[in-house]
Amino acid sequence: MAGTIRSVLFVCLGNICRSPSAEAVFRKKAKEKGLLLKIDSAGTQGYHVGAPPDERSVSVGEARGYDFDGISCRKISKQDFHDFDILIAMDEMNLRGLQSECPEEYQDKIKLFMSFSGLEEEIIPDPYYGGKKGFEYVLDLIESSADGLIEHISALIVLED
Template sequence: MDSNNRPSILFVCLGNICRSPTAEGVFRHKALQSGIELTIDSAGTSGYRDGTPPDKRSQGVASSRGYDLSTLKCRKIGDQDYEQFDLIVAMDHDNVRALKRKCPEEHQHKISLFLSHCDSEFDEVPDPYYAGLKGFELVLDLIEEASEGLLLKMAR
């Protein structure tokens, strides 16, 4: 839990420029609509885009469905995040492995794969960076689906 005693969740992908900021924006929007108070953030396992806004394509696709990502900034996950957040939710298996390599043993249980929180034909959220707009649409579809599943689990 964060310092406000609210459950906290961190979404993680490779660069924190497409998938994880989209998950942060969608999840924040859905949590607000559901009346669930959470601390929500996102980060990347690499830090090569620190301080920059999410990819314009992610922002555009999200905006077309009513989600605002414009205030988000990319950042690399830090050692303090493993302790600070209750849940650390990765977009794909590579990011789960990268997180587990750096995560202290006592916090390993916090790490999960995002799509494990819903019934999906996919097991991970694919990186849309080179996939064109259809890839970004698919990512948003999957994130919306997984967000609903995770919110249901958190509301119990």
């Protein structure tokens, strides 16, 4: 993957918990850094198309100052591989799902979110069937990974200048 990143797509299974949270967190962090990016989220499956993000994700995220306005669940499309500069998977299963759907020429756009975190954890676990602590833990991981991805994108901009 070469060049500046101008668009980011966060992807989990149903686009109901993790990827909408990542979208909300990343929107705020990118804005604070002055990065003008297209930021969206999607799911590898279409279980919740058109629904708002999970209320537990919203509750935990809003408590930390994140805004979920305008975010609704959708399934990834073939066009997304062309339209986004980087597609960020929350875990290995969704990484493999993206890789299997992705045309060969765009495979280098697909990354695992935790690879930007600097933490030992390799995936952002799905909190859907758990309690509030799971949603808070997931948000901790998303914040750390988002910070690393912001640094990565900022470094690419500096290299390009």
